[in-house]
Structure formats: structure tokens, C-alpha cells
Amino acid sequence: MTASGYRVRRAIYRVESRQELRLRLGLIAAAALLASVLVESGLGAVPGLFRFRPDLLLISAVWWTVNSRGSGWAAIALAAGLLRDVFSAGPFGPGMVEMVATCWVIFMVSRPLVRHRPLVEIVLAAFAAVLSQIVYYLLLEVFSHPPAFAAAWRTAIFPHFWQTAAAAPVWLWATGRMYSVFSGERRR
Amino acid sequence: MSAEFRSNRSLAVPAAVALGLVVLLSLSATVSTGIREGLGEIFLPVQQVLHPVFFRAGAVVTGIGRVIDAVGRNFELEEENAFLAREVIRLSEVEKENLQLRDLLDFQQASPYRTLGARVVGRDIRHWYQAVTIDKGTRRGVRVGAGVVTGRGVVGRVIEAGAGSARVLLLIDPNCRVGSMIRSSRVPGVAVGDGEGGCSLEYLSRQAQIGEGERVVTSGLSGTFPSGIPVGTVTAVESEEHGLYQSARVAPAVEFEKLYRVLVLLENGE
Numbered sequence: 053m054t055a056s057g058y059r060v061r062r063a064i065y066r067v068e069s070r071q072e073l074r075l076r077l078g079l080i081a082a083a084a085l086l087a088s089v090l091v092e093s094g095l096g097a098v099p100g101l102f103r104f105r106p107d108l109l110l111i112s113a114v115w116w117t118v119n120s121r122g123s124g125w126a127a128i129a130l131a132a133g134l135l136r137d138v139f140s141a142g143p144f145g146p147g148m149v150e151m152v153a154t155c156w157v158i159f160m161v162s163r164p165l166v167r168h169r170p171l172v173e174i175v176l177a178a179f180a181a182v183l184s185q186i187v188y189y190l191l192l193e194v195f196s197h198p199p200a201f202a203a204a205w206r207t208a209i210f211p212h213f214w215q216t217a218a219a220a221p222v223w224l225w226a227t228g229r230m231y232s233v234f235s236g237e238r239r240r
Numbered sequence: 241m242s243a244e245f246r247s248n249r250s251l252a253v254p255a256a257v258a259l260g261l262v263v264l265l266s267l268s269a270t271v272s273t274g275i276r277e278g279l280g281e282i283f284l285p286v287q288q289v290l291h292p293v294f295f296r297a298g299a300v301v302t303g304i305g306r307v308i309d310a311v312g313r314n315f316e317l318e319e320e321n322a323f324l325a326r327e328v329i330r331l332s333e334v335e336k337e338n339l340q341l342r343d344l345l346d347f348q349q350a351s352p353y354r355t356l357g358a359r360v361v362g363r364d365i366r367h368w369y370q371a372v373t374i375d376k377g378t379r380r381g382v383r384v385g386a387g388v389v390t391g392r393g394v395v396g397r398v399i400e401a402g403a404g405s406a407r408v409l410l411l412i413d414p415n416c417r418v419g420s421m422i423r424s425s426r427v428p429g430v431a432v433g434d435g436e437g438g439c440s441l442e443y444l445s446r447q448a449q450i451g452e453g454e455r456v457v458t459s460g461l462s463g464t465f466p467s468g469i470p471v472g473t474v475t476a477v478e479s480e481e482h483g484l485y486q487s488a489r490v491a492p493a494v495e496f497e498k499l500y501r502v503l504v505l506l507e508n509g510e
Contacts, residue, residue, distance in 0.1 A: 089365060090283070094290040096363030096372070098298035102497035103437065105367055123253035130257045134264075138279045139362070141369040141399060141407055144272035145265045152257060188368070199414060199435075207435040208367035 074124075080234045081116055081128050084227055088112040089135045106219030107212060109136055110154070110184055114177045115227040117155045118162050129155035146191035154184040174220045181216035185209040277402035280373070284405045287361040288375055295500065340501055343391020353466060353505040356380055358388075360499050361405070370413035370433060371396075374502060377404045385464060387505040393470035393493030394418055394431075394458060395502050408502070411471070411492055412437055419462035420471045422448070423455040431456065431471050431490060439472065441488045448486070450477050456490050465505065 088108035096102045113132040117125040132155075133148030140147060158180050162172070185208060192198035199207070264272070344357060358374040376382050378401050388395040388408045396416055400407040409416045412433040420431040420441060427448040429441040441456055454474045460467030472490040479486035 086283075090286055090290055092365045093287060093362035093373075094294040097291045097294040097360070097500075098301075100497065101298070102363065102499075105363075105365060107365075109365065126254045126257040130260055134279075136365065138276050138283075140364050140366045141371040141409060142366065144267075144269075144276055148261055148264060152261060192368075203414075203435070204368075212367045 076235065077124065078127070080231060081124075082131060083234070084112050084116070084230050085109060085128070085132050085135055087230070088223070088227075089139050093139055103211075104215055105212070106215040106223070107181060107184070108219065108223050110151070110180055110216060111177050111220050111223040112227050113151060113155055114158055114180050115173065115224050115231075117158045118173055118176060119231075125155050125159050126152065143192075143195045146188060146195055149191055150184050150188045153187050154180050157183060170221070170224065173224050174217070177220035177224065178213065178217035181213045182209065185212050273400065277400065277405075281402050281404055284361065284373075284375065287373065288359075291359075291361045340391065344501060344503055345391075353387075354381075354507050355503040356382065356506055358382075358406075358502050358504055360502065364407075369415075370410040370435065370496075371399070372408050372410065372499060374406050374408055374504070375404070376504060377402045377406050379403050381506050382406045382504050383506075387464040388502050389465070389469055389505065390494055390499070390502055392495070393472070394465060395494055395496075395499065397464055398504065406504075410496055411494070412439055412496060417462075418465065418471065419459040420456050421459040421467075422450055422474070423457045423468075425449070425454075428459050428461070429456075429488075437492075437496065438475075439490050439492055440478075441471075441474070441490050443485045444487060446479065446484070446486050450474060450486070450488055452476065456488075 088111070092105065092108045095104065109132050113125075113129055116128045120128075129152045130148055133151030136147035136151060137144050158176055161179075162176055185204075189198055189201065189204055189209070198204060267275070356376055358376040360372045361375045362373040364371040374382075374388070382398060382401050384398055384401050386398045386401075388397060394411050396408045396410040396413070397418075398406045399409045410433065411418060411431065412435065414433050414435045416433050418431045419428070421428045422441075422444075425448060427444055427450065429444045431439050432442050433439045444450060452474055456471040456474060458465040458467055458469040458471060470493040472492040474488045475491050476489040477486060478489065
């Protein structure tokens with residue numbers, strides 16, 4: 053009770069521990085990746101969009117990679133790769149290697165660049181789209197029997213590139229929004 | 241982004257990821273398939289809910305496009321038009337569904353195979369593979385290698401079967417091969433997907449006279465499908481000067497972009 057007669061209520065702040073913070077960010081990342089892969093898989097049901105397959109999972113993984121300076125990107129890339137292998141035919145395993153390798157390159161490349169600029173993220177997502185498919189093609193050489201490179205470029209690599217690049221602005225924004233909403237903090 | 245998340249420069253996570261990759265890549269095919277199918281089962285209920293939502297959302301977008309065409313007419317007519325457009329969409333969806341089910345029923349009555357109706361709940365997320373996921377699995381008798389059809393023709397074959405879901409490799413995938421023949425002349429060949437929404441009929445005898453517009457049906461030789469199921473229609477014949485065989489480009493009978501309900505052939509052998 054103060055001299056003026058008002059009761060002072062003290063604010064109670066709860067300090068989030070490092071582990072709690074990591075867990076929360078991990079859960080947000082997992083939700084973002086899961087949403088990406090489910091939308092990606094379900095999008096084929098929309099008439100006319102059966103062959104439009106932007107790699108939303110990769111875009112999401114790129115966002116998390118570009119926006120983390122620690123080593124959290126590696127775990128997120130592994131989780132994204134695991135989801136990719138689960139939701140796709142073909143050998144089990146190359147999707148994880150492809151995703152981790154691609155995110156590692158993106159992590160290394162993005163460091164000297166000006167981060168957190170939408171245009172930089174879009175360019176990185178487009179670059180990742182080509183890189184990931186070339187890595188996957190090389191992995192298929194080891195694990196399976198890939199088609200001739202010209203055919204792979206025409207049927208898989210190029211469509212993957214342009215469709216992912218086209219969807220990148222929207223999905224990067226959506227991932228950023230999802231982060232802001234669920235973490236309660238601004239992206240930067 | 242939180243400073244805590246950014247500043248963690250420890251090598252523990254990359255090391256754990258690398259170790260995880262090594263372990264996962266060294267798993268036997270049985271174990272890795274089990275992991276894939278197990279995780280697939282977890283996400284199946286969500287896919288079952290999402291897929292029809294996307295399907296209907298597409299129909300709504302189409303409906304909006306139709307309604308926009310009516311702009312410029314007077315308000316009363318526009319309102320009436322919007323209402324009618326919605327009704328037309330609803331009724332055309334019902335009609336499509338009706339036709340689809342009737343096709344399936346006709347096929348079911350004519351087929352010597354035991355068949356199981358299934359719904360498509362997802363498609364493959366890679367451009368490399370043309371595959372879809374269906375909502376029936378080994379619990380309902382679906383086995384790897386089983387043929388999948390609609391009333392219109394061949395869809396593909398099952399390549400992975402979990403307890404409650406299965407993955408179907410579509411006819412348009414380059415890895416899918418179906419024993420087929422030209423219906424009129426009974427010239428045998430193998431239908432192979434081109435990965436771009438079509439397929440081709442390979443290993444056709446050079447002596448065979450094949451023309452555009454000829455119907456291609458299953459030959460029944462592969463054991464996956466009974467003979468006579470439509471595969472598609474010949475759109476072009478390609479013959480190399482010194483080759484042993486000729487081939488034909490085939491437009492598939494099934495519209496893969498509108499795949500929703502399918503039938504799984506549960507027993508092989510007529």
C-alpha cells in the first residue's frame with residue numbers, strides 16, 4: 053500500500069530458459085515444415101495444379117536456415133529431408149542428404165550476403181531449388197538409376213526450379229508470418 | 241529471431257545430424273520402409289481431411305471465375321447468375337461424382353478381379369516421380385504390385401503398402417511399365433510413362449501397321465491387370481530407320497489431374 057492509498061501490484065516476469073526457447077523454436081519449425089509438406093502434397097487435388105509442385109518444404113527450410121546463425125539449421129534440414137523421403141516415392145535416405153547438403157550451402161553462402169532481405173531470400177530459395185535437384189540427381193547415381201541428365205532437366209530439375217522460384221515470395225512470407233505469430237516476436 | 245537461437249555455434253547439432261544421416265542411410269530396406277510407412281500412417285488422417293478441402297477449394301475458384309464473367313449485367317441478373325453458377329458447380333460436381341461411381345460400378349461388375357474402392361489423399365511431392373497416395377492399405381488387402389484402375393482405364397500399380405495407406409506409381413511415370421497391345425490388331429507392346437503427363441507404347445513390331453487414334457488396352461500378360469482395360473489412344477507413331485522396333489506416343493485414357501476415386505485390383509490372375 054502506498055502513501056496515496058493505492059495498492060501496487062508487481063509485474064511477474066517469467067524468464068524462459070534456453071532449453072525452453074529451443075524447444076519452442078523447434079516446435080514452430082516442425083509445424084512450419086509439416087504445414088509445407090501437407091500443403092504441397094494436397095495441392096495436387098486442385099484441378100489444374102496436379103503438375104504444379106513448388107518445393108514448399110525447401111522454401112521453408114531455406115527460410116529457417118537463412119534466419120538462424122547457430123547450428124539449428126542442421127536439425128531443421130534433417131527433419132525436412134525426412135519428411136521429403138516420407139512423402140515421396142524413390143529410395144529412402146537421399147532426400148535427407150540432399151536437404152542437409154543444400155541447407156549447408158545456403159547457410160555458408162548466405163553469411164556474407166545481406167541477410168533478411170526478401171529479395172536475397174527469394175534468390176537463395178531459387179538457387180537452392182536447382183542445387184537440391186542436382187544433388188539429388190548425383191545421389192540417384194549412387195542409390196538408384198537416374199534418367200539421362202537431359203531428360204531429368206526437362207522433366208524434373210527445370211520445372212522444380214521455376215515452380216519453386218515462383219512460389220518462393222509467397223511461402224517465404226507465409227513462413228515468416230507463421231514464425232512471428234507463434235513466437236510472438238518480430239522476425240528482426 | 242531470438243539471439244539464443246542464433247548464437248548457438250556448437251558443433252553438437254551438426255555432428256548429431258551427420259550421425260543420424262549415417263544411421264538412417266545404413267538401415268536395411270525393410271526398416272527404412274517401415275519408418276516411411278509408419279510416419280505416413282501418422283500423417284494420413286490430416287491428408288484425408290486436407291485433400292477434399294483442396295479439391296473443393298479448386299472448384300470454388302473455378303466457380304468464382306464463372307461468376308466474374310457475369311459482371312456487366314444488371315444487379316438482379318448478376319445475383320441470380322451467381323446463385324445459378326453455384327448451383328451448377330454443385331450439381332456438376334454431383335454429376336461428375338455420379339458418373340465416376342457409375343464407371344467404377346460398371347467396371348466392378350465386369351471385372352473378374354476382386355476390387356476395392358479407394359480415395360486419393362495426396363500426390364508425390366517430387367517432380368521425379370509420378371505417384372499418389374491412396375487411403376487403403378494392407379489392412380484391406382492391398383498388396384505391393386496390385387493394379388489400380390478407374391472406370392476409364394489404367395491408373396498404375398501399388399509400389400508401397402502400409403497398414404492404412406498405399407503409394408501408387410502412375411502410368412505416366414517412366415518407371416511404370418504395363419503390358420499392353422493395340423486393341424484392333426492385338427500387336428503387343430509395353431506402355432511406359434514419359435514423366436510429362438503422357439506415355440508411349442514401346443517394343444512394337446516394325447511390321448505392324450499402326451495408325452493415329454488406335455486404342456491401346458492392357459494385354460493381360462503382365463499379370464497385374466486383366467486384358468482389355470483401356471490404356472490410352474495412339475497420338476503419333478515413331479519409327480527409327482535402323483531400330484528393331486517402333487514405338488507410339490499414347491494419350492492416357494485416365495485424366496490424372498482429376499484423379500480422386502480409384503479401384504485396386506486385389507487378386508491377380510483371371
